[in-house]
Amino acid sequence: MMALTTNPFRFVKTSLIYLILTAGAMLLLFPLVWTVSTSLKIAEKVTLTSIELLPDPVAWWNYVELFQRHPIPTYFVNTMKILIPALFGGLVTCSLAGFAFARLRFPGRDVIFVIVLSTMMLPYVVRLIPLYIMFDQVGLINTFWPLIIPRILGHDAFYIFLYRQFFRGIPEDLLDAARVDGLSDLGIWARIVLPLSKPVLATVSIFSFQYAWNDFLFPLIYLGAKKINWTMALGLYGMRSLEGEMLWQQLMAYAVIMIIPVLLVFAWGQRHIVEGTTMTGLRG
Amino acid sequence: MAELMPAAPNATAQTMQVSRLTRFRYRHRYLLGYLFILPWFLSFLWFDVIPFCLNLYLSFTNYSVGPLAKAKWIGLENYATIFASDPRFLKGVGNTLYYAIGAVPLGLAFAFVIALLLNSRVRGLGVYRTAFYVPSLVPAVAASLIFLWILNTNYGALNRLLSLVGIEPIRWLSRPEWVKPAVIIVSLWGFGAQMIIFLAGLQDIPRELYEAVEIDGGGAWRKLIHLTIPLMTPVIFFNLIVGIIGSFQVFTPAYIFFGTDGGPLNAGLFYMVHIYNNAFRFFKMGYASALSLILFIFILIFTLILVRTSDRWVFYTGGGR
Numbered sequence: 016m017m018a019l020t021t022n023p024f025r026f027v028k029t030s031l032i033y034l035i036l037t038a039g040a041m042l043l044l045f046p047l048v049w050t051v052s053t054s055l056k057i058a059e060k061v062t063l064t065s066i067e068l069l070p071d072p073v074a075w076w077n078y079v080e081l082f083q084r085h086p087i088p089t090y091f092v093n094t095m096k097i098l099i100p101a102l103f104g105g106l107v108t109c110s111l112a113g114f115a116f117a118r119l120r121f122p123g124r125d126v127i128f129v130i131v132l133s134t135m136m137l138p139y140v141v142r143l144i145p146l147y148i149m150f151d152q153v154g155l156i157n158t159f160w161p162l163i164i165p166r167i168l169g170h171d172a173f174y175i176f177l178y179r180q181f182f183r184g185i186p187e188d189l190l191d192a193a194r195v196d197g198l199s200d201l202g203i204w205a206r207i208v209l210p211l212s213k214p215v216l217a218t219v220s221i222f223s224f225q226y227a228w229n230d231f232l233f234p235l236i237y238l239g240a241k242k243i244n245w246t247m248a249l250g251l252y253g254m255r256s257l258e259g260e261m262l263w264q265q266l267m268a269y270a271v272i273m274i275i276p277v278l279l280v281f282a283w284g285q286r287h288i289v290e291g292t293t294m295t296g297l298r299g
Numbered sequence: 300m301a302e303l304m305p306a307a308p309n310a311t312a313q314t315m316q317v318s319r320l321t322r323f324r325y326r327h328r329y330l331l332g333y334l335f336i337l338p339w340f341l342s343f344l345w346f347d348v349i350p351f352c353l354n355l356y357l358s359f360t361n362y363s364v365g366p367l368a369k370a371k372w373i374g375l376e377n378y379a380t381i382f383a384s385d386p387r388f389l390k391g392v393g394n395t396l397y398y399a400i401g402a403v404p405l406g407l408a409f410a411f412v413i414a415l416l417l418n419s420r421v422r423g424l425g426v427y428r429t430a431f432y433v434p435s436l437v438p439a440v441a442a443s444l445i446f447l448w449i450l451n452t453n454y455g456a457l458n459r460l461l462s463l464v465g466i467e468p469i470r471w472l473s474r475p476e477w478v479k480p481a482v483i484i485v486s487l488w489g490f491g492a493q494m495i496i497f498l499a500g501l502q503d504i505p506r507e508l509y510e511a512v513e514i515d516g517g518g519a520w521r522k523l524i525h526l527t528i529p530l531m532t533p534v535i536f537f538n539l540i541v542g543i544i545g546s547f548q549v550f551t552p553a554y555i556f557f558g559t560d561g562g563p564l565n566a567g568l569f570y571m572v573h574i575y576n577n578a579f580r581f582f583k584m585g586y587a588s589a590l591s592l593i594l595f596i597f598i599l600i601f602t603l604i605l606v607r608t609s610d611r612w613v614f615y616t617g618g619g620r
Contacts, residue, residue, distance in 0.1 A: 032416050039413060040430035046488065047434065049456050050445050062454045064462075108338040121332035131339065134347050136602070140548050140571065141595045144578050144588050145350035145357065152367060168342035175339060200331050229438035231551045232571075236579055248440045255444060255555060263448055270441040277436050285429075 047274070054078070054268035061264050077264045078272075084265070087272070089243065090250040097159050097234075097246065098227035101166035105223055106216065108169030113178025114204045118190065128179070135172045147236050157244060161237045162230075166223075174219045181215035182208055217287030224280050228273075247273060358589035363582045370585065377589035388590070390561070391570040397479050398569065399546040402486040407538055410490045414497035415527070428498065432491035443555035446485045447472070472556055475566035482567065485552045493538045500534035501527070532613040540605055547598055550575065570594055 048068065053061060054077055055070040081087070115121070116128045150161040169175065185208060193203050209216070231248050238244040245253065251269050255261065358377055362370035381388050413431055417424060437445070449456045450471035458468040471481040504527065512522050550571035553561070559576050561568025574594070578587035 032419060032421060036413070036416055036421065036427050040427055043434050043488065043491075044430055045456075046445050046449055047437075049449065053448065064454065064459055066456065066459050066463075111335040112339045115332045115335035119329065119332035119335065121329035124332065127336065127340075130343070134343060136544075137347060137351070138544060138548055138595055138598050140574065140591045140598075141354045142346065142350040143574070144584055144591060145353035146346065147578070148353065148357070148362075148367065148584060149345075149350065151364075165342055165346045167338075168345075169339040170342035170346050225436070229440075231438075231440050232575075248438055251438075251440050251444065252555060255447070263451075263454075266444055267448065270445055273438050273441040274436075277438065278433065281433075281436055 050267045050270050050274075053264055054271050056264055058262075058264065074264065077268045081265045081268045081272075085250060085254070085269070086242075087247075087250060087269075090245050090247045093159070093238075093244060094228065094246040094248075097162045098224065100163050101227055102220060102223045104163075104167030105169055105171055105174065106219065108167065109171055109174040109219065110178045110209065110212075110216070111204065112169055112175045114182055114208060116175065116179040117182035118185075118203075118208070119200060131172045131175055135176075143232070143236070150237065156237055157241050159238070159244070162227075162233060166227075171223075174222070177215055177219055178212075181212055185211055214287045217284045221280055221284045221287075225277060228277060354588045354591055357585050358592045360585040362585040362588075364584070373585070377586050378593075380586070381589060381593065387565065387568060387573055390565050390568050391573040394479060394561075394566065394568055395547060395549070395570040398482055398486075398549060399543060401479065401483045402549075403539065403542040403546050405483070406487055406490045406493060406542060407535065409487065410493035410538070411497050411531075411535070413490075414494045414501055415523075417494075417498055418501040428495070432495050435489035435491035437489070439551040440555060442485055442488060443552040446481070446488070446552075447556060450481050450484070473563055475562075475564045478557070478562050478566040482549070482552050482556065482569075486546070486549070493542070496538060497531070497534060500531055504530050529614050533615060536605070536609055536613045540602060543601060543605075544598055547594060547601075 052068050052070055055073050055075060056067075056077075057070075057072060057074045060067065060070065112131075116124060116131070146161065147156070150156055155161055189207060190203055193207050198206065229248060230246075231252065234246045234249050235252070238246065239249060242253070251266075251273055254266050254269060357370065359372055359374060360370035361373050361376075417427055417431075421427065434442070450458075452458060452468055452470045452473065455471070457471070462468065469477055471477045508526055508530075509522055512526055517525070548571055549569055553567050553569040553572050554575070556562065557567035557572075559572065559580060561572060570590075571594075574587050574590045577583045577590060
């Protein structure tokens, strides 16, 4: 930074970098600010044609009305009914599989792991229709099961990959010491490996949370028919009408409610995400 | 596998017994390996292999709803209809390609440039990084609705801002020529996800390499062209493949903007929306399966071309290949 004051070219260059970054950041954050701002405006001000960032008066009752008009707690509970079993079930199955690929030896292990990786490349479009039909054949449409079962079984190759990469970084000596002390492989996974793996557990949990919270197309086909089954994302989509006027302030209030948990989870896990991806060797 | 077997130093009766026990435990141990991956394997069978085969089979049938036994084999009829007499198929292909060609390179370019700037030892890196990354966290449904509002012709913030510099209001969502740029704008808002991957890659480039270029008298431009970009090609390649596969299957913003009809003159009818309509509105499951398979083959060919040509421009260093 010393050079900054001595070298005029560098000073101009640095200023330019800050200018671009600041302008870009403001441009990118503007939609979020505008969303929050709209959600707190009274109806007459929403349709003003000037740019008014700070709502005056602050119409916090938009949120109250939103909850009165839409069964958001139901949507939230529905989302949690999918999210919680998917997250914790997947945590066990994916990390067990990752442990097996990283630390256990069995014939065909590396070939099977390549198959795991290749499923990441399979586009979801070839699964969409047959999965719907398969779950329809056993009467599970309009239930949460089609969204839970695959994830409980660990149908997330990327998470298995993350676990495997992280577990490979744990020193073999540590596991050998545990074996000498008489711990079984299951015991090693539960008592040695998992407690050492908080970064990757947090990383996968965040991804898993985001997936269940944000997912739209699959809930739409499995749960779209009955409003009582809707998730948070489906509820927000349900407020959009193709004809007629929309209550933008309430729509934006719902959007704010949708975004806040994602940001909270991100803020909580930001440190872990960086640590997790660094130690899994994802970088570079 | 020989080195995995526990060594038996001498074959006295006692050690034979121990070795039999360890042998048993060794076998047991790899059974355990299979047991640990069994849940994944079941999910692989049920949710990858069987669906893929079913999708292939259904694409040759006229299956609609009800028991699968009702599916009647009609050979290539679905494919013939798609290529010969489905104008919406071509529309969907065209729209999706337009979107992919617009959204993927622009997104990569923004992500790369911002990552470069962030990597130039700026102060407040954390704040900037978060600011650029946060929009990519916003759920697709929320992001689409936010832009539905921002791009609104009469009251949308973008047209309000444009009017400040004297640009007439643009009818983003009701003029065919503006429909796809509007969807591209939504996608670009989330470029932070790729930026964060670029940034991680950039931070892994050893400083000494830059110092070496400096000693040779190379400036910033030289460093970028001869060092940074070549070293980043694997990351660029990764982001490119993921971006293209994602953009071919884009659904949520188009569906939320325009519903099932694809907006004015079907300009927003993306390929996935066409599949969705046939499968879940008209319940032409067999036909929709054929459409899905075509998209799959399209993605596969595209990926293969990229992978095949990658050895010409992607450089792997270090212990990799």
